[in-house]
Amino acid sequence: xxxxxxxxxxxxxxxxxxxxxxxxxxxxxxxxxxxxxxxxxxxxxxxxxxxxxxxxxxxxxxxxxxxxxxxxxxxxxxxxxxxxxxxxxxxxxxxxxxxxxxxxxxxxxxxxxxxxxxxxxxxxxxxxxxxxxxxxxxxxxxxxxxxxxxxxxxxxxxxxxxxxxxxxxxxxxxxxxxxxxxxxxxxxxxxxxxxxxxxxxxxxxxxxxxxxxxxxxxxxxxxxxxxxxxxxxxxxxxxxxxxxxxxxxxxxxxxxxxxxxxxxxxxxxxxxxxxxxxxxxxxxxxxxxxxxxxxxxxxxxxxxxxxxxxxxxxxxxxxxxxxxxxxxxxxxxxxxxxxxxxxxxxxxxxxxxxx
Amino acid sequence: xxxxxxxxxxxxxxxxxxxxxxxxxxxxxxxxxxxxxxxxxxxxxxxxxxxxxxxxxxxxxxxxxxxxxxxxxxxxxxxxxxxxxxxxxxxxxxxxxxxxxxxxxxxxxxxxxxxxxxxxxxxxxxxxxxxxxxxxxxxxxxxxxxxxxxxxxxxxxxxxxxxxxxxxxxxxxxxxxxxxxxxxxxxxxxxxxxxxxxxxxxxxxxxxxxxxxxxxxxxxxxxxxxxxxxxxxxxxxxxxxxxxxxxxxxxxxxxxxxxxxxxxxxxxxxxxxxxxxxxxxxxxxxxxxxxxxxxxxxxxxxxxxxxxxxxxxxxxxxxxxxxxxxxxxxxxxx
Numbered sequence: 001x002x003x004x005x006x007x008x009x010x011x012x013x014x015x016x017x018x019x020x021x022x023x024x025x026x027x028x029x030x031x032x033x034x035x036x037x038x039x040x041x042x043x044x045x046x047x048x049x050x051x052x053x054x055x056x057x058x059x060x061x062x063x064x065x066x067x068x069x070x071x072x073x074x075x076x077x078x079x080x081x082x083x084x085x086x087x088x089x090x091x092x093x094x095x096x097x098x099x100x101x102x103x104x105x106x107x108x109x110x111x112x113x114x115x116x117x118x119x120x121x122x123x124x125x126x127x128x129x130x131x132x133x134x135x136x137x138x139x140x141x142x143x144x145x146x147x148x149x150x151x152x153x154x155x156x157x158x159x160x161x162x163x164x165x166x167x168x169x170x171x172x173x174x175x176x177x178x179x180x181x182x183x184x185x186x187x188x189x190x191x192x193x194x195x196x197x198x199x200x201x202x203x204x205x206x207x208x209x210x211x212x213x214x215x216x217x218x219x220x221x222x223x224x225x226x227x228x229x230x231x232x233x234x235x236x237x238x239x240x241x242x243x244x245x246x247x248x249x250x251x252x253x254x255x256x257x258x259x260x261x262x263x264x265x266x267x268x269x270x271x272x273x274x275x276x277x278x279x280x281x282x283x284x285x286x287x288x289x290x291x292x293x294x295x296x297x298x299x300x301x302x303x304x305x306x307x308x309x310x311x312x313x314x315x316x317x318x319x320x321x322x323x324x325x326x327x328x329x330x331x332x333x334x335x336x337x338x339x340x341x342x343x344x345x346x347x348x349x350x351x352x353x354x355x
Numbered sequence: 356x357x358x359x360x361x362x363x364x365x366x367x368x369x370x371x372x373x374x375x376x377x378x379x380x381x382x383x384x385x386x387x388x389x390x391x392x393x394x395x396x397x398x399x400x401x402x403x404x405x406x407x408x409x410x411x412x413x414x415x416x417x418x419x420x421x422x423x424x425x426x427x428x429x430x431x432x433x434x435x436x437x438x439x440x441x442x443x444x445x446x447x448x449x450x451x452x453x454x455x456x457x458x459x460x461x462x463x464x465x466x467x468x469x470x471x472x473x474x475x476x477x478x479x480x481x482x483x484x485x486x487x488x489x490x491x492x493x494x495x496x497x498x499x500x501x502x503x504x505x506x507x508x509x510x511x512x513x514x515x516x517x518x519x520x521x522x523x524x525x526x527x528x529x530x531x532x533x534x535x536x537x538x539x540x541x542x543x544x545x546x547x548x549x550x551x552x553x554x555x556x557x558x559x560x561x562x563x564x565x566x567x568x569x570x571x572x573x574x575x576x577x578x579x580x581x582x583x584x585x586x587x588x589x590x591x592x593x594x595x596x597x598x599x600x601x602x603x604x605x606x607x608x609x610x611x612x613x614x615x616x617x618x619x620x621x622x623x624x625x626x627x628x629x630x631x632x633x634x635x636x637x638x639x640x641x642x643x644x645x646x647x648x649x650x651x652x653x654x655x656x657x658x659x660x661x662x663x664x665x666x667x668x669x670x671x672x673x674x675x676x677x678x679x680x681x682x683x684x685x686x687x688x689x
Contacts, residue, residue: 123674128677319503323496323499324500326495331482
C-alpha cells in the first residue's frame, strides 16, 4: 500500500506522475540520457541506440500483448514495414519533397502504413485468441518477409540482398553520426513511454485492460471488441513502425532476414523479462536482452583470449542464454524485472519496518 | 495430367512426413494442453542424434569395421560385375549401410525420448496449471536453447546421412507419361503413415492410450480415477520426441542435416492448427492437403512460393473455422 501520497486537488490527482518520487525519477532519467548523449563513448552510444530502437518496438508489443492480452509472435513484420516504408518513401519522393522535410513526413507515413498492416494482421484476433492468434501472427510474419524478399518487389525493397537506407535530415540538421541519432532515438523513446503511460489512463486504454482481463465481460460492459482490438493492434503496429523507421535511419542497410521470427521472439522475450503490462517493463527487459549477449561476449573474450577456433561457440552460447532468460523468468518471476524492482522499492520505502 | 500426378504424389509423400511431425504436437497437446512451438527443434535434435549414431560413431576409430560398412562374403560376391547405378546396386549399398542405419534409428529414438522426458520434468511440470501464455512462451524459449545447444555440440555445418531405405529410382507409366519416384521416398512415406496409424491405434485401444484420452477429457477426474496424470504427461512427451526422432532422421536424409531443420516445426504447427489441434484425422488430412498444395505451388509458381503455403492456408482456415477443420470447439466458462 502506498502511504503518504496525499492530494489536495483533483488536478494533482490527475497528474501522470502523481508523486514526488516519480517526478524525481523522470528528471533523473532525462538528465542521465543527456549525460549519455554528451559524454558516453561510441560503443556505449551504439548499444544505447540499439536498446532505444528495440525499446520502442517492445512498448508496441506490450500494448497488444501485455495490456490487451492478444498474444502476438509477428511484430517483427511491423518493424519491417516501418523500415521499408521509410526507405521507399525517401526514394519515391526524392525530388518532390525538399530534403529537410522528407524525414519529418516519412516517419508519420511509416507509422500509418504499419498501423494499416497491423489492422489487417489483427483481423484474425476477432475470431481467435490465445494460441491460434499466436500462430496467425507468426504466419503473417513469415508472409510479410516472404513478400519483401520477392523478385517482383525487388526494385523497391531490394529483395533478398537488402537495400541502402537514407540518413535523416530534419530541417537541415543531418543526423549522420550515431551520437546525433541517439538524441533522436532517446527523445522518441521517452515520448513513446510517456504516451503509453498516458494511454492507459484514457477510455481506450482502460478498454484494452478490460479485454485482457475478460473479453466477454468487457463486451457485456459495452466495449466494442471489434473496434478496441483493432485499435490496439493499430497502436502497437504504429509504434513498431516508428521503431522500424529509426532502424532504417540508424543502420546503413536493411535486410529482410533482420525482421524474421528471431526479432519477433526477441521483442516478446524482452517484454516477458521486463514485465508484461507495465510501463517500465520494456525498459528493464530491453536492457537485459541487449546487455546479456554483450556481457557474454566480453566475458567470453576475456576467458578465451580471443582465439579464432573457439569464437564460433559465442553465437550458440548467446542463443542459449537468450532461451534460458525466457524460461527462467517464466518459471521463477513471471511478473518480470519490474515486479522485482517494485518489491525492492517497497521494502526500501518501509524500512526499517516489515517488508 | 501426367505432370499433375507426379507432383500430387510428391506432395502426398511430403505430406505424410508432415503428418508424422504433426502427430508429436497433437499427442502432447491432447495429454497436456500445451502446444509445443519447439517441436521442430526437438525433431532437429533427433536428426542430429541420428547423425551421431549413424555417421559419427561408425566413423570413429574405435568402432568395428562392420558397423561403418557391412561386407559379408555373399554381398561382395553379388556386387561384382554389377553395372554402375543399377537398382540392385542401390539395394546392396543399403544392405551394406544396414547396421549403422539400425544403430542410428535406435539410438536417435532412445536419446530423443530421454530428451523429451528431461524437457517435461524440468520445464513443463513446474508450470502445470499455469496460463496458456506461459506454456507457449516456455516452448518458445526452448527453441533458442535447443538451437544453441545443437550448434554448440555439433557445430552449424551441414552434412549428409544415409537413407533409411534403398534409394532405387522407381519408374512406371500412367497413360502416356512416366512417373519417376525414389524408393527411399516411398519407404519414408510408408514408415511415416505406419507410425501415425500405430499411434492413433495406441491412443484408441491400449490402456495408456485410454489414460491419455481420459486426461485430455478432464484432468482432475482422471486423477480421481487412479490415473497418474504426471506419468501420462511424461509418456506423451517421450512419445512425441521418439516419433520426432524418426521424423528428424527422415528429414535429414531428404534435406541433409543442418540447424535449419527446426524451421519445419513452424509450418507443421500451422498444419496442426488447420486440422484441429486434438483431431488425428483432421491433422492427417490437413498434412496431406498442405503437402499436395505445396507441390502444386512449386509446380506452378516456383519453389520459393511453396514455403509460405502452410501459413497462407492456416490463415484462411482459421478465419473461416477458428478451431480448425476438425477441431473441437472450446467451451469456455465465463
